Amino acid sequence: METRLVSASEPDFEGQVISLGAAVRRGEVVSFPTETVYGLGADGLNGDAVKKIYQAKGRPSDNPLILHVSGIAQAETVARSISPLERKLMNQFWPGPLTLVLPKSEQVPDETSAGLDTVGVRCPAHPAAQALIRAAGRPLAAPSANLSGKPSPTTAEGVMHDMKGRIFAVIDGGPCRIGLESTVISCAGGHIVIYRPGAVTLEELREFAPAEIDRAVLTGSSRPKAPGMKYRHYAPSAPLTVYVGHAEEVENKILTLAQEKAGKYGFFVSRETAARLPEGLPLFVWGRRGDHREMAHRLFEGLLYFNAHPVEQIIGEGTDTAGIGMAIMNRLTKASGYHIIIEETGSSVHPGEEERRES
Ligand code: TXA
Numbered sequence: 001m002e003t004r005l006v007s008a009s010e011p012d013f014e015g016q017v018i019s020l021g022a023a024v025r026r027g028e029v030v031s032f033p034t035e036t037v038y039g040l041g042a043d044g045l046n047g048d049a050v051k052k053i054y055q056a057k058g059r060p061s062d063n064p065l066i067l068h069v070s071g072i073a074q075a076e077t078v079a080r081s082i083s084p085l086e087r088k089l090m091n092q093f094w095p096g097p098l099t100l101v102l103p104k105s106e107q108v109p110d111e112t113s114a115g116l117d118t119v120g121v122r123c124p125a126h127p128a129a130q131a132l133i134r135a136a137g138r139p140l141a142a143p144s145a146n147l148s149g150k151p152s153p154t155t156a157e158g159v160m161h162d163m164k165g166r167i168f169a170v171i172d173g174g175p176c177r178i179g180l181e182s183t184v185i186s187c188a189g190g191h192i193v194i195y196r197p198g199a200v201t202l203e204e205l206r207e208f209a210p211a212e213i214d215r216a217v218l219t220g221s222s223r224p225k226a227p228g229m230k231y232r233h234y235a236p237s238a239p240l241t242v243y244v245g246h247a248e249e250v251e252n253k254i255l256t257l258a259q260e261k262a263g264k265y266g267f268f269v270s271r272e273t274a275a276r277l278p279e280g281l282p283l284f285v286w287g288r289r290g291d292h293r294e295m296a297h298r299l300f301e302g303l304l305y306f307n308a309h310p311v312e313q314i315i316g317e318g319t320d321t322a323g324i325g326m327a328i329m330n331r332l333t334k335a336s337g338y339h340i341i342i343e344e345t346g347s348s349v350h351p352g353e354e355e356r357r358e359s
């Protein structure tokens, strides 16, 4: 199949999106930009169309998809019920990067929910995503638009790299504003539990609903709640080890490695650390140290950088878990297969975590 590339900034995009919506209704898969990452969309109410998403990604079929809706009214058609707390959260954070896991209505096929009786629902903020949902007239089931196990694409070129020839079309809406995925939560039982940390932060949720935040997230319960979290995720082209801890010690450690392994290792580090490294190393300068917005924006680009610049091993510089730092470190932890070295103690956290391919 030849994959069409449609630019959202073309003057006739309004006309093009009508025909892409019709293609979705016929059961085709269309990739679209969101404010988080690019999605791989199909008619979320058509099980056969949804199967094509799993095929295009090579995704295990026990990992459910998120339904992208135009607003609360459409969410009501795919959820069996919406509690007052869930409605409050939708009003506050939609359109935006918050996915709520809700009891699913009969309209939602098992292919979308991977056989669960719940479904993840979110209303994306990107105008091209909204235009496609409206043109299709249905909620769009969509995972991130990468091959299973790879970093999530944040540009149309990134989607084309993984999906060219596998899907009907890609809408190019430019680079994604946030650059990492939505926060997935459940409010079952009246408490907010974070299944996957993301662009809406724990601090924002806690400030908005202090009484309802589940203590489990505060104590860092590590059992995966979102089915997708148990799989190996975001794997770059070479093994990744991430150093965290005292900034100066991390910097010194990375400098030593750069001197010992010149040319063999690639470095994915802050601007401050990069300034101390010898010239000419395979290097991705991530952003100012601690600038979490910039780091989130460039995270997946950095993991993909070493595809084109092959190395034996990638050395990453981690960050703290405040704000969106929690989601950044969650993705880096998975991308490294849990190879996180704390530079104050030299110990590795989460050793021996199961490594399975995932999406
Ligand atoms: O920002 C995003 O969320 C992007 C854009 C495209 O919207 N989508 C995305 O989808 O990241 P995906 O499929 O790559 O990740 C969805 C996550 C997975 O970890 C999945 O297991 C979890 O959400 N999830 C989906 N439905 C669920 C459910 N019913 N219960 C628990 N977790 C669920």
Ligand code: MG
Residues within 6 Å of the ligand: 143, 144, 152, 359
């Ligand atoms: Mg994904």
